[in-house]
Amino acid sequence: MATAVIAPERENYLNQEYGIKSWLLTVDHKRIALLYLVSITFFFFIGGFFALLIRLELLTPAGDLVQADTYNKLFTMHGQVMVFFFLIPSIPAVLGNFLVPLMIGARDLAFPRINLLSWYLYIIAGILMLHCMLTGGVDTGWTFYTPFSTAFSNTKVIEAGLAIFISGFSSILTGLNFVVTIHRMRAPGMTWNRLPLFIWAHYATSIIQLLGTPVIAVTLVLVVLERALHLGIFDPTRGGDPLLFQHLFWFYSHPAVYIMILPSMGVVTEIVPCFSRKRIFGYNFVAMSSIAIAVFGFLVWAHHMFVAGISLYSALIFSALSYLVAVPSAIKVFNWTATMYKGSIRFSTPMLYAFGFIGLFTMGGLTGLFLAALGIDVHVTDTYFVIAHFHYIMVGGAVMGYLGGMHFWWPKISGRMYPESLGRFSALIVFLGFNLTFFPQFILGYLGMPRRYWQYPPEFQVLNVLSTAGSTILAVGYLLPMVYFLWSMRYGKLAPANPWGASGLEWTTTSPPPTFNFEHTPVVDWEAYDYENIPAPEEARVAG
């Protein structure tokens, strides 16, 4: 029955045109999503390669695998590549690009050419970053702290800064496109409170991209100006203020964490109702919590600076505000859990990734409470405790959500099914590998091991060995999906239009969708997540 509705030769966005030109000049949001998918996967494996080298160096207390300067460049470029060239574009530019128009019943994004431009900006930035890495690299840490970056480092700070500056515009344009599209291009009947929560999450994300990214752009320009022209902005010997840099940097870079995690929350909010066959619990609260996170997220930046030399009273205020932003995150976790209550739950691959997300995000969020507590932050900031915390959020959370989303929508994107058993296996491997890699780092941090250490006292070795062992397992977990996704493009079973029996307009069109997404403009007269009206897919999947 599954294959009965599929005509393999049917025209779709993938086979409508062939040839490299049809891809490089495409203005189809779905093709641009795939261009992004290939590019960010490339950078993910570069960043991952750096991470493995870091972990291998830390296998022994002595600095023996690479030189100190090389190590410093490795963690710097690991951070820059992963944050600016993988995590920030990941879900929005790939899944968001592909799904936002499909989910709201539109033909494309509001500005298809700007969408393509944003990919080209990303590629220009990426090439500049690669050139920077291949011709010496940069060693400032991804945080570019001054005056080290402007007056002391003798590596390619300007080039790396410009690369990130340019990639920022790609991010701004994506956000702009989403905001306009969501406002203006919803299908008839697709009211704001019928929007999938994935869309609400992307709306919140786009607002941060629009309002926050210009600040990091300006900040990096100031770094470049101080370094190249010796203007006194951040360097105290020229009359500048090094803390000003930290305020500006974190004004963007803290909300940037929400650029990474909100879309993942959106993905999980689609997956959990689908595999529980239930409406989301508390639609309005989940939607508004995304907006609340985006708004409060702008008011907590100085919690990165509790020992940096800010005043006692501003530290108190930023600590209090940081707890405020934890409330909407907690609301989401409780709502996902409550959605499962009295559901009809199936453990398909995307659901396993969603479970993994909830678990790791919960731990990442709870350890955030430790860091927001002023007295504890003094001890654990700039140690491995922080490293573990933000990896639980940005890798445990964001990447787990990204992979869950890829497994959920891969049939729609590629028109093929991946091997389900391998998918479940990969989710398990990623979860176990992740915890083995990063949980020991919480203990290391409380013991006092500072971050960015090339060599360390011998008593920290056992925990570091555990962490390195975990990272190799994690690497396998990340490679597996890439292998079977590629395999499925040729050998996978053809995907039906709606393999999971999911709600949402994207599942009403064929897999893969035609270039113009829908034969007829859909008219929506149902609520979001109306799972009582959608049959479970079991009958359609007897062969699977």
Place this chain on the structure above:
Amino acid sequence: MFDTFPLWPARASTTAGSVDALFIFLVTLSAMVSAAVFTMIVVFAVRYRRRRGVAAEQIEGSTALEVTWSVIPLFIFVVIFVWGAVIYFKERTPPRGATEVYVVAKQWMWKLQHEEGQREINELHVPVGRDVKMILTSQDVIHSFYVPAFRIKQDVLPGRYTTAWFHPTKAGIYHLFCAEYCGTQHSGMIGQVVVLEPAQYEAWLSGGGASGSMASNGQNMFQQLGCSTCHRFDTQGRGPNLVGLFGKPVQLEDGRVVTADENYIRESILTPGAKIVSGFKPIMPVFQGLVSEEQLNALVAYVKSLSQSPTGAAGGPTVVPSGAPPQEPKVQ
């Protein structure tokens, strides 16, 4: 076994105990919350697993539940916030009468000097049971002074002083780390804090090496640099009288009132034009680039010593200012 695989850091200061208490509270709380969430997920996943003929029950949500699970966490957060803030408030407020140690950080070394004049590199000797206040600055980039056993950390900035303090409770040798990335040998910018029993500490202190206290070195510089020609100890000087200045509010020419702390003295030496004391002319030359961080520390220590009671608390000024004898501090 625990030397090679420790699971808890040494606890060697009064701060360490209070930080650990909150940490243990949070670990317990987190374990309970995660256990509750994970148990619910597992129970729901098993109990409500898909079965033929059993459909899901559609539930829209519940405002009462939403409010409950927003307000209860918020209440707990307020408790954690206040608890953490109280610890931090103590950490950031050095007690009066603490022994002072001046720290100059540079790529990639810690240079420390005790009030009494002893200099150390990458090593700090302190006695058990006494408050120690660190006055920190950097010669180049940002560093961070971190002693895990004391649970204290303070970034060390170029161009200004930051302060930190601790009260050691247990003799021993503890790690000193640089915790803010500072370039090639960041991980080599480490040292140790040696906490000694008071008697041993006195022995160490009298072990020599010091050529006069910091304040007396500062006094010599005060003469050599010609500071004393204007900053006289009467009301006739062309610069303000510095006796009794430290810690007091200062009325500035532009109407502001600032407290004469270490950073104020530092700034007034390096770039005197930044803050002109009311009633004085901006005639003092700039010393930026003319004095090293160590010399500046000695000058600051000297100016501070002018405000200690002459009846002689430990480490009080042994100097008799030249010019007229000190009189009642005149603060504008």
